[in-house]
Amino acid sequence: xxxxxxxxxxxxxxxxxxxxxxxxxxxxxxxxxxxxxxxxxxxxxxxxxxxxxxxxxxxxxxxxxxxxxxxxxxxxxxxxxxxxxxxxxxxxxxxxxxxxxxxxxxxxxxxxxxxxxxxxxxxxxxxxxxxxxxxxxxxxxxxxxxxxxxxxxxxxxxxxxxxxxxxxxxxxxxxxxxxxxxxxxxxxxxxxxxxx
Amino acid sequence: xxxxxxxxxxxxxxxxxxxxxxxxxxxxxxxxxxxxxxxxxxxxxxxxxxxxxxxxxxxxxxxxxxxxxxxxxxxxxxxxxxxxxxxxxxxxxxxxxxxxxxxxxxxxxxxxxxxxxxxxxxxxxxxxxxxxxxxxxxxxxxxxxxxxxxxxxxxxxxxxxxxxxxxxxxxxxxxxxxxxxxxxxxxxxxxxxxxxxxxxxxxxxxxxxxxxxxxxxxxxxxxxxxxxxxxxxxxxxxxxxxxxxxxxxxxxxxxxxxxxxxxxxxxxxxxxxxxxxxxxxxxx
Numbered sequence: 455x456x457x458x459x460x461x462x463x464x465x466x467x468x469x470x471x472x473x474x475x476x477x478x479x480x481x482x483x484x485x486x487x488x489x490x491x492x493x494x495x496x497x498x499x500x501x502x503x504x505x506x507x508x509x510x511x512x513x514x515x516x517x518x519x520x521x522x523x524x525x526x527x528x529x530x531x532x533x534x535x536x537x538x539x540x541x542x543x544x545x546x547x548x549x550x551x552x553x554x555x556x557x558x559x560x561x562x563x564x565x566x567x568x569x570x571x572x573x574x575x576x577x578x579x580x581x582x583x584x585x586x587x588x589x590x591x592x593x594x595x596x597x598x599x600x601x602x603x604x605x606x607x608x609x610x611x612x613x614x615x616x617x618x619x620x621x622x623x624x625x626x627x628x629x630x631x632x633x634x635x636x637x638x639x640x641x642x643x644x645x646x647x648x649x650x
Numbered sequence: 651x652x653x654x655x656x657x658x659x660x661x662x663x664x665x666x667x668x669x670x671x672x673x674x675x676x677x678x679x680x681x682x683x684x685x686x687x688x689x690x691x692x693x694x695x696x697x698x699x700x701x702x703x704x705x706x707x708x709x710x711x712x713x714x715x716x717x718x719x720x721x722x723x724x725x726x727x728x729x730x731x732x733x734x735x736x737x738x739x740x741x742x743x744x745x746x747x748x749x750x751x752x753x754x755x756x757x758x759x760x761x762x763x764x765x766x767x768x769x770x771x772x773x774x775x776x777x778x779x780x781x782x783x784x785x786x787x788x789x790x791x792x793x794x795x796x797x798x799x800x801x802x803x804x805x806x807x808x809x810x811x812x813x814x815x816x817x818x819x820x821x822x823x824x825x826x827x828x829x830x831x832x833x834x835x836x837x838x839x840x841x842x843x844x845x846x847x848x849x850x851x852x853x854x855x856x857x858x859x860x861x862x863x864x865x866x867x868x869x870x871x872x873x874x875x876x877x878x879x880x881x882x883x884x885x886x887x888x889x890x891x892x893x894x895x896x897x898x899x900x901x902x903x904x905x906x907x908x909x910x911x912x913x914x915x916x917x918x919x920x921x922x923x924x925x926x927x928x929x930x931x932x933x934x
Contacts, residue, residue, distance in 0.1 A: 550661075551901060551902060551903060551904030552904035553788065553900055553901050553904045553905065553906070553907065554661060554664075554667075554788075554901050554904070556788075557664075557666055557667075557788035557789055557901075558664065558666075560788070560789040561664070561666050561789070564789070564791065
């Protein structure tokens with residue numbers, strides 16, 4: 455019996471030490487540097503280090519792969535009129551509860567490859583941060599979790615138009631993409647359309 | 651109602667929701683099995699104490715920038731669990747005082763270290779996530795889910811295999827010793843299992859709410875049933891149902907997962923309390 459108990463104790467220890475915390479490193483979304491999935495706006499955006507200016511970036515991005523700007527606007531308007539999930543949107547975070555939204559955004563950070571090319575629609579607070587090193591302002595939509603102490607954010611690049619003021623409630627729809635910079639992989643919603 | 655069911659059907663397509671339910675149910679099962687023993691041994695608060703120890707260890711691991719903090723957290727928690735369970739016996743500091751002392755000391759040191767050596771710009775977020783679980787249970791990786799499942803199976807297997815001896819050690823340790831049971835060894839087994847469950851459960855409800863997972867199902871079952879086996883089985887069923895219901899309610903209504911599960915546990919306790927009163931009244 456002692457042997458059995460000892461074996462079970464050893465098994466418990468071995469299994470536990472085997473790597474319960476083996477979580478993959480999340481892609482650096484609006485965050486640049488922190489491995490934590492819980493980030494404030496400042497945490498998310500403070501370490502931004504992109505080289506391209508906003509206008510420059512907007513000019514070089516492709517449109518949503520298969521539709522024109524006019525069609526995109528039309529689809530979004532239809533969706534807004536229906537008050538539900540927008541047609542052509544693959545991941546609509548605006549219809550989910552705050553707990554689910556936070557978890558899904560976290561999932562996007564950990565499994566970014568699964569979302570590349572997908573159209574994501576999300577609603578949250580607009581935030582921006584200026585990085586002196588690149589002389590660039592970065593924009594993100596931040597979503598707080600149910601406990602309101604943690605936040606997840608995704609950077610976005612508007613296809614056209616002006617960026618909203620910080621802390622404005624906004625809905626952003628754009629195509630998810632990954633990009634490398636300074637040896638790090640980041641993600642953002644490109645060619646985004648914003649609804650205030 | 652149909653809208654809620656549609657929503658649940660939609661959410662069910664997300665792997666992390668399925669992971670959360672699987673791990674949540676298993677952790678609830680393990681904690682409830684241990685809960686009966688801990689409540690009867692008057693160690694109800696050990697879960698709280700150990701979770702604070704785990705919090706302190708987690709802070710140290712974060713400062714040391716360990717990529718995998720689990721080994722350190724688990725090792726420290728197991729050592730403290732053993733110390734706490736042994737402190738109840740023949741020591742100058744009583745069991746409950748020892749739990750309180752280690753608990754608050756770990757919490758204070760952990761929080762102080764996180765502030766002195768911040769690893770991210772969001773200290774309050776990191777602390778909040780650890781203390782209240784936040785949405786940790788919804789952000790588990792497949793590896794973490796697999797390990798949680800394996801550990802849960804080992805915990806349940808250990809409980810089933812040594813049910814009779816755990817029963818003996820729980821009710822009358824002196825008698826168990828007298829009849830040749832190695833009480834020290836089984837107390838050690840209980841301590842290790844408690845530590846493993848606590849560390850796992852931190853993902854589900856966070857440090858501050860772990861005690862609820864341990865205490866409420868056992869106390870609820872004790873309102874209605876009077877023998878160890880019935881209490882254990884009822885406690886497991888209540889715990890699993892409350893955890894599953896709590897997770898579902900939280901994802902549908904957008905409430906924090908940990909506190910929702912504990913609230914459901916509390917409602918369950920009130921119902922069992924009333925049921926116990928009614929049944930008691932009828933039997934009298």
